[in-house]
Amino acid sequence: MVLGTYKEVVTARSTDKQIQKIAQDGGIVSALFCYALDEKIIDGAVVAGPGEDFWKPEPKVAMSSDEILAAAGTKYTFSPNVWMLKQAVRQYGLEKVGTVAIPCQTMGIRKMQSYPFGVRFLADKIALLTGIFCMENFPYESLKTFISEKAGVSPELVEKMDIGKGKFFIHTADDVIALPLKETHGYEQNGCKVCLDYVAELADVSTGSVGSPDGWSTVLTRTGTGETIFKAAVDAGVIETKPVNEGKFGLEMLTKLATQKKEKAMKVIDEKKAMGLPIPYKASSEKEDPLANI
Amino acid sequence: MLARIKQFLGMEAKPEEVASKQEVEKVAEEEKTRPRIGYIHLSGCTGDVMSLTENYDILAELLTDMVEIVYGQTLADVWEMPEMDLALVEGSVCLQDEHSIHELMEVREKAGLVVAFGSCAATGCFTRYSRGGQQAQPSHESFVPIADLIKVDCAIPGCPPSPEIIAKTVVAVINGDMDYLQPMMDLVGYTEACGCDLQKKVVNQSLCIGCGTCAMACQTRAITMTNGRPEVNCDRCVKCGICYIQCPRSWWPAERINKDLGL
Ligand SMILES: Cc1cc2nc3c(=O)[nH]c(=O)nc-3n(C[C@H](O)[C@H](O)[C@H](O)COP(=O)(O)OP(=O)(O)OC[C@H]3O[C@@H](n4cnc5c(N)ncnc54)[C@H](O)[C@@H]3O)c2cc1C
Ligand code: SF4
Ligand code: SF4
Ligand code: SF4
Numbered sequence: 001m002v003l004g005t006y007k008e009v010v011t012a013r014s015t016d017k018q019i020q021k022i023a024q025d026g027g028i029v030s031a032l033f034c035y036a037l038d039e040k041i042i043d044g045a046v047v048a049g050p051g052e053d054f055w056k057p058e059p060k061v062a063m064s065s066d067e068i069l070a071a072a073g074t075k076y077t078f079s080p081n082v083w084m085l086k087q088a089v090r091q092y093g094l095e096k097v098g099t100v101a102i103p104c105q106t107m108g109i110r111k112m113q114s115y116p117f118g119v120r121f122l123a124d125k126i127a128l129l130t131g132i133f134c135m136e137n138f139p140y141e142s143l144k145t146f147i148s149e150k151a152g153v154s155p156e157l158v159e160k161m162d163i164g165k166g167k168f169f170i171h172t173a174d175d176v177i178a179l180p181l182k183e184t185h186g187y188e189q190n191g192c193k194v195c196l197d198y199v200a201e202l203a204d205v206s207t208g209s210v211g212s213p214d215g216w217s218t219v220l221t222r223t224g225t226g227e228t229i230f231k232a233a234v235d236a237g238v239i240e241t242k243p244v245n246e247g248k249f250g251l252e253m254l255t256k257l258a259t260q261k262k263e264k265a266m267k268v269i270d271e272k273k274a275m276g277l278p279i280p281y282k283a284s285s286e287k288e289d290p291l292a293n294i
Numbered sequence: 295m296l297a298r299i300k301q302f303l304g305m306e307a308k309p310e311e312v313a314s315k316q317e318v319e320k321v322a323e324e325e326k327t328r329p330r331i332g333y334i335h336l337s338g339c340t341g342d343v344m345s346l347t348e349n350y351d352i353l354a355e356l357l358t359d360m361v362e363i364v365y366g367q368t369l370a371d372v373w374e375m376p377e378m379d380l381a382l383v384e385g386s387v388c389l390q391d392e393h394s395i396h397e398l399m400e401v402r403e404k405a406g407l408v409v410a411f412g413s414c415a416a417t418g419c420f421t422r423y424s425r426g427g428q429q430a431q432p433s434h435e436s437f438v439p440i441a442d443l444i445k446v447d448c449a450i451p452g453c454p455p456s457p458e459i460i461a462k463t464v465v466a467v468i469n470g471d472m473d474y475l476q477p478m479m480d481l482v483g484y485t486e487a488c489g490c491d492l493q494k495k496v497v498n499q500s501l502c503i504g505c506g507t508c509a510m511a512c513q514t515r516a517i518t519m520t521n522g523r524p525e526v527n528c529d530r531c532v533k534c535g536i537c538y539i540q541c542p543r544s545w546w547p548a549e550r551i552n553k554d555l556g557l
Contacts, residue, residue: 005557059506078522080506107542108507110551115477116459118452118513118536120345137503140521189522191503191543202551223555278499280546294548 002258002291004201006220007227009251011212012234012241024074024162025209026217028239029100029130032205034065035233036098042127045098046088047071048079054155055147056140059084061092074132076161077140078189082108089125096127102134103197110202128229131200133208133218135163135261142187146170151177164209193268194279196293198258205230211244211254218244218254262291328359329468332378333366333411334401336394337421337437338385342412343368345454346382349461356461360468380467381405386414386421387443389436395443402444407467410449410482413534415440417487419453420532439485449481453513453534477547487535489516489526497523501543508537 003009013026016034023030036042049060049071057079062068082105088094101109106129113123138146147155151170160171167178200206204226211218219241221227233239244250266284273283284290333343343366347353363369364376381401387394402408413419418439426435440446450463466474489512496502504522516530517537524537538544 005552078504078519080504080509080519080522083506083509083519086510104503104542105505105507107546108505108510108540110555111542111547112507112511112540114547114551114554115540116456116462117450117539118454118456118511118534119540120348120454120456121458123456123458189503190500194501195503202555202557222557278495279501280543292548294546 001289002255002262003199003220004197004206004222004293006206006222009218009220009244010241011216011244011250012207012219012239013216015237015240019069019072020215022069022072024072024160026207026212026215026219027072028205028207028217028219029132030068030072031239032128032130032229032233033062033068033098033100035236035238036128036229037063037065037068039232040096041229042094042096042098044088044092044094045100045128046081046084047100048075048081053140055143055158055161061088061094063092073160074162076138076163077143078137081105082112085109085126086119086122089122095125097125098128098130099126100130100132101200101203102132102137103200103202104134104191104195106131106200106202107197128225129202129204131203131206133199133206133210134195135198135257136188136192136195138184138187139189142184145187146179146184150179150183153177162209194265194272194281196262196265196269196281196291198261199254201293208254210257211250213249216242218250259291266290328362329379330364330377331361331464332364332375332381332401332405333369334381334383334397335367336383336385336398336415336440337388337391338412338414340368340384341454342382342384342414342452345452345457346460348457352461356464361464375400375404378405380407380409382409382411383415383440384411386418386437386439388434389438390431390434398440398444407447408440408444409463410440410446410451412455413451413453413487413532413536416449416451416481417485417533417535419534422533441482441485446482448475448478449484450478451481451484451487451535451539453532453536474550477545480545481539484535484539487538488533489524489528489531489537491535491538492517492524492526492541495538496541496543503543505542508541511540512537 014031019027019030033045044061044063047062048057051058055075057075059079059081088097112119116123147153157172162169166181168184170177204223206220207217221230269279269281270283272279282294365372387398410416414421421437424437492508506519508524509517509519514530514532516527517524
């Protein structure tokens with residue numbers, strides 16, 4: 001299963017006009033956290049908030065909808081959100097923490113929950129783990145290269161960045177610059193090359209843009225918690241859904257990209273293992289499903 | 295129970311069971327011979343056993359119905375070390391203290407399973423910095439993790455280990471849940487821990503993904519994240535090993551996680 005275990009997959013978006021305007025895609029992450037805050041399902045959420053430099057995020061503990069919305073939108077560089085979970089529980093005193101995480105961050109969080117060696121009274125306080133799809137991530141200097149050098153724009157003018165249809169799009173107020181993805185090759189984070197998870201297989205709810213039309217998101221509910229909270233948000237009218245497109249521009253596309261990512265990573269894993277380099281995953285010959293995230 | 299312990303040592307069949315609070319309750323209800331547990335206090339600070347007692351909600355049940363504490367300073371008024379199914383050893387060993395060495399050897403003889411309980415026992419932790427020259431024993435200068443002197447079966451590092459991991463381990467031992475315990479058996483070999491392992495074994499190996507789990511887990515807040523990579527303040531690091539152990543790129547218990555999440 002290249003999309004992981006899930007209960008349901010739908011196309012969805014926030015019904016809130018303001019969220020629609022500022023969100024990356026369907027605003028599912030922001031809408032879910034705002035809803036969960038209002039309903040006291042969580043008492044705060046760790047998000048990738050704005051940092052000191054343009055487009056360089058900093059993990060923040062958001063305790064209000066305004067703070068959640070200030071973090072909307074994708075930043076294509078590191079935001080070590082897992083780091084902030086401890087502060088959320090210790091300094092902010094949160095009992096029920098929400099957090100948004102790319103797949104590798106969900107791995108850190110889930111491992112900590114199953115084996116909480118030094119992590120005292122934290123594992124059971126993660127109340128909602130919203131995962132986002134991720135093909136790869138970039139060091140901040142790579143991002144700066146794309147914006148300043150390759151697109152020739154100054155970072156403060158950039159309003160949105162977006163990867164899709166084989167291009168890296170840089171939007172300003174009056175222009176869209178499209179870099180072919182091959183221009184970004186060689187600038188990715190190295191650790192991503194062995195990553196076997198595209199769609200945040202271990203999150204409560206996973207969401208991303210691939211598989212749904214512009215302005216909408218693909219959503220997979222996975223755990224009981226995820227299913228309950230997502231359904232409640234839909235019932236409350238905070239999120240609207242429609243059936244996911246099963247065809248070429250829907251689930252088929254998502255499955256294809258997930259498979260490609262995993263196949264590429266498995267090749268690198270096998271090569272590294274053959275060289276005797278340490279790698280925490282099994283070789284393809286050692287597992288039943290060669291594309292499983294184990 | 296003894297059969298299970300033997301199984302544990304011999305690493306025979308692996309029964310499938312999940313360690314959780316519900317399991318604790320289930321196990322407590324069943325009629326079983328309670329494992330005899332001892333607690334041995336070497337050069338440690340009692341923090342590890344304090345952490346055990348922080349399992350308030352299950353502790354009474356654990357102590358009355360599930361295990362029998364047969365030995366241990368601060369826990370039982372027993373002077374002669376008895377035979378034990380499982381011994382939790384806290385603290386590292388001082389090579390200049392013959393009593394400590396003797397006690398450790400005795401534990402190995404009398405216990406079915408020896409557990410390095412806490413990072414001092416497992417990795418030496420902050421006693422790695424000891425160098426003698428203090429009253430009233432200026433010659434007491436060399437402290438090593440217990441696996442340097444005896445065969446250790448299982449390690450539960452942490453400074454201290456969280457109350458949850460202690461509860462999960464005890465339950466897994468009672469259930470003979472080998473799958474859950476396997477990483478702790480593997481960790482016995484990880485005695486030379488340091489924050490710089492993140493650099494050597496993760497960043498240098500092109501495995502780091504900047505998730506921040508290490509910085510979250512560090513119990514002394516020695517780690518900050520700079521440009522998506524861990525930066526260890528060596529002056530704060532106590533060499534407990536927790537950052538590297540919690541890193542998702544050091545070892546990856548995928549099957550257990552899926553099971554715990556019901557996926
Ligand atoms: C590095 C990266 C790569 C991605 N690759 C893909 C892809 O290949 N295919 C795909 O379909 N989707 C991808 N996404 C996800 C997509 O860009 C959107 O984040 C997702 O669809 C959520 O949109 P939304 O409108 O629901 O969220 P919004 O309501 O806009 O909220 C976005 C949330 O993401 C958080 N966030 C932003 N940047 C980061 C970051 N760097 N690390 C952690 N959290 C962050 C914000 O804090 C915010 O809470 C990627 C995201 C990232 C961060
Ligand atoms: S590709 Fe994988 S490792 Fe890289 S940032 Fe995305 S989830 Fe993390
Ligand atoms: S936990 Fe591991 S992968 Fe994550 S930031 Fe730390 S060293 Fe890197
Ligand atoms: S950096 Fe922190 S977690 Fe890592 S070994 Fe040092 S004290 Fe322990």
